[in-house]
Amino acid sequence: MAERIILEEKANKTIYREGNLIIKEHVPSHPKENVFNEAYIHACIEACGLPIPKIISVTPSNGGWALTMEYVEGKTLEQLLREDPSRAEEYLGKLVDIQLEIGSHRVTRLRNTRYKMEEVIKKLTDIDASTRYELLQRLHGMANHTKLCHGDLVPSNIIIREDGSYCVLDWAHATSGNAGAEAAITYMRFSLEHPEYADMYLHIFCEKADMAIQYVQKWMPIVAAAQLSKHKESEKDLLMKWISVAEYQ
Ligand SMILES: Nc1ncnc2c1ncn2[C@@H]1O[C@H](COP(=O)(O)OP(=O)(O)O)[C@@H](O)[C@H]1O
Ligand SMILES: [Mg+2]
Incomplete structure (x- = not known):
């Protein structure tokens, strides 16, 4: 049997490599339905033909649940x-090309981005009722598209192989919805974790997608509110700033 090597250890999960397999083991408190849901979404995306590692199993592991999938070299x-x-610039261009390729697919079995965000915003306790109302009004004013959205397309979720081909990981947040929302999420994640690349990303995305920056900006208070539900203290100030824009526009 291949040796089990820890690749990453986070608060809620540990990622191991075991030969040509990756095991994503969640802590026992991580809801069972979330792990099965990730496996289900993953299987739906596999069926649409995008390059992603094949999911192999969902198994009980150390009191929690683990997802096993193919290991991707690169x-x-x-x-x-x-x-x-x-x-x-070249790498962000590659990320945008992949994002547009993903968005060219339609996966009808996935949840709609708008409904998912509506549910999250309605439950938010960190913001007052009037701000929640403004955000929901804004969300309802957005067109309802059915493009495949990864929902967390950041550089750590894309593997580039030696031959230049790619593979996309981490599909737990995928939905069917709008390219503007998808871009706003990636822009937000860059702003939180790698602010030096945020504007470069947005610029490249809007140019390649032929989309107005204002359209992505319209989604920013909404995606910031959805991110707020993760209760990461270090992110709160920036997210609240983005959300407050919704009250004045
Ligand atoms: N199938 C895979 N092949 C190779 N590396 C992987 C694979 N799945 C995950 N990884 C590595 O583990 C990291 C975290 O995995 P990911 O599924 O993105 O979990 P998280 O939800 O913690 O972001 C990735 O950034 C990548 O480095
Ligand atoms: Mg990831």
Whole structure:
């Protein structure tokens, strides 16, 4: 049997490699339905033909639940960016190309982005009722599209193989919805974790997608509110700033 190597240890999960397998083991408190839901979404995306690692099983593990999938050899775009920041424009261009390729698919079995965000915003206790109302009004004013959205397309979720081909990981948040919302999420994640790349990303996305920056900006208070539900203290100030814009527009 292949040796089990820890790749990443986070508060709610540990990621192991075991030969040509990856095991994503969640802590016991992580809801069972979330793990099965991730496996279900993953299987739906596999069926649409996008390059993603095949999911193999969901098994009980150390009191929690673990997802097992194929190991993909290569480097994440995050590693590549770290190793050579001078190639940021090329790497972000690659991320956008992948995002547009994903958005060209339709996966009818997935939840709609608008309904998912509506549910999250309605339950938010960190903001007052009037701000929630403004956000929901804004959300309802958005067109309802059915493009495949990854929901967390950041450099650490894309593996580039030696031959230049790619593979997309981490589909737990995928929905069917609008490219503007998808871009706003990636822009938000860059702003929170790698602010030096946020504007470069937005610029490249809007140019390649032929989309007005204002359209992505319209989604920003909404995606910030959805992110607020994760209760990460370090993110709160920036997210509240983004959300407050909704009250004045
Ligand atoms: N199938 C895989 N093949 C190779 N590496 C992987 C695979 N799945 C995950 N990883 C590595 O583990 C990291 C975290 O996995 P991910 O599924 O993105 O979990 P998280 O929800 O913690 O972001 C990835 O950024 C990647 O480096
Ligand atoms: Mg990830």
